[in-house]
Amino acid sequence: MDFEALTELTTMIGHDAKALGSPSIRPHINSDWNDQYAYKWDGMAILHDFLESVGPNKINVNSESHFLSSGMWRDMEARTSYVRNVYWLSTLMGMDANMGWFWARDPDGSPEDRLEGELNFFDPGLGGAYAGSNNMQPHIANEVTQVMYDLNTFSEEIIELRKQPRPLRLFYSETSAINTSNYMTKNGKLYKSLFFEGLPLGFVTENIIKKQDNSTWNTVVIYNTKYVTDAEFNALQFYLDNGGTVILDSSESLSMNEYGQKRNKKLSSGNGKLIALNDTDISNIKKITLAEIEDHMPKVIVESDNGKEFKTTISRVVKQDNGSYLVNLLNVGHDTAKIKLSLKSGGSMTIKNLITSNSVDSEFDLASEEVLLLEITK
Structure with a gap:
């Protein structure tokens, strides 16, 4: 479907x-x-x-x-x-x-x-x-x-967390999904690697680029997307021509049309920024991607340590009209995670658990499957 x-x-x-x-x-x-x-x-x-x-x-x-x-x-x-x-x-x-x-x-x-x-x-x-x-x-x-x-x-707080922009978008191609047997499996790994970095993720397609305001996101990542139609390719070029930023994993992506025929055209930066890599390693793509959207990262730093090489703490942060920050934390791992909260700007802060109204230290443990909704004031 x-x-x-x-x-x-x-x-x-x-x-x-x-x-x-x-x-x-x-x-x-x-x-x-x-x-x-x-x-x-x-x-x-x-x-x-x-x-x-x-x-x-x-x-x-x-x-x-x-x-x-x-x-x-x-x-x-x-x-x-x-x-x-x-x-x-x-x-x-x-x-x-x-x-x-x-x-x-x-x-x-x-x-x-x-x-x-x-x-x-x-x-x-x-x-x-x-x-x-x-x-x-x-x-x-x-x-x-x-x-x-x-x-x-806390419906108003949840909506505030939900409606914030999605500065990072992953390009989804139905054409590659049809022609590549493990398309969603491989792209799902990139998605999961970025999911725990504290900002909401989004997707773009040909239609989203054409029909929505492109200024609502900052960077598009193209990964493991070998097959695209000419219309999909042209939409990406349109985005670049109008000042967009694209991170392309390798020359293999976008190289074929929907019939498996080689495409001679390549993306050009136009009036935007094209970061063409020759690297399909997810950890390297993640590093470059996060550097590109550094200015859009949350103003509250959430450090988590579960004793593993992979992350399991989901965090979302949004600034409220009164200058305070809402911080939502969810642990989807088996183990307790050690959490440390701090402000990017430095300085002291006060943390309150909104559900219990109890004060919270800046360092604490987040149990497996625990959910916290916090308010941080300077």
């Missing part, structure tokens, strides 16, 4: 973005994500960032949320910390409403009639979906309620 076209056509964004709170119960499904993360967050995150880039002012509805269970995963020892983290993160990234899979009890609390007797209904997976679901886990159903209470209590 062409999610970009569907999102443009509809007045509301609709999807069924999923997350897995524990490894899949299906033996053929790879769960290697669990080596690094407490839950599988990346599929939900990248879809939200893409859809919000296509329709930035549209209502975003997850019409079949599988955050709590699905046919491929459920957890008999489900964690309330996971529920709070995944609902908070998805809302932070753009979700306005969701209808969870699934609630199968009548008003008096008894199982629905369809789940008793012969279990003869259209969906053969439904019979096995009841056991081990939130229908049998009151603490999970309660936590969904509690986290939504908190999100609505």
Whole structure:
């Protein structure tokens, strides 16, 4: 399906973005994500960032949320910390409403009639979906309620964090996605490497460049994108001609059209800035990219140490009208992360946990799947 076209056509964004709170119960499904993360967050995150880039002012509805269970995963020892983290993160990234899979009890609390007797209904997976679901886990159903209470209590703060610009955009090409077997797998690795750097990510496509205000972002990264149509290539050149900045990973990207025929034209800087690399190493691309958007990085420095070579602390920062800063922290790793907060400008500051109203030190521990909403004042 062409999610970009569907999102443009509809007045509301609709999807069924999923997350897995524990490894899949299906033996053929790879769960290697669990080596690094407490839950599988990346599929939900990248879809939200893409859809919000296509329709930035549209209502975003997850019409079949599988955050709590699905046919491929459920957890008999489900964690309330996971529920709070995944609902908070998805809302932070753009979700306005969701209808969870699934609630199968009548008003008096008894199982629905369809789940008793012969279990003869259209969906053969439904019979096995009841056991081990939130229908049998009151603490999970309660936590969904509690986290939504908190999100609505701080709805203005969440919206402030959500509506800030996305200065860094990754170029997405449907043409390369069709012609390259591992396109999303490889590009997903670049996305994850940048996701924990403290700023919201976005995407651009040919249509986004043509239809949206290009000044709302600063830099476009092109990675692992060998096949593009002439229209896609021309859109990127148009962006450069009008003062945009493009980081191109290698001469291999943009080198073919949709039929695998070699393209003779190459991007030129025009009135913009073209950084043409000869390096597909993600760590090097990340270093160059972050240097390019240094002026757009948050004014609050969030240092995190989980004892691993990879990051697991998601941070978002936005300055409020009164000069204070909102800081949202979420730990999606297995281990506690040591956090240190400081101002880029230096100087002293006061930190308050907005949910509890308790004061917070500048150095503290963030537990696995913990969520904090902080306010920093100078």
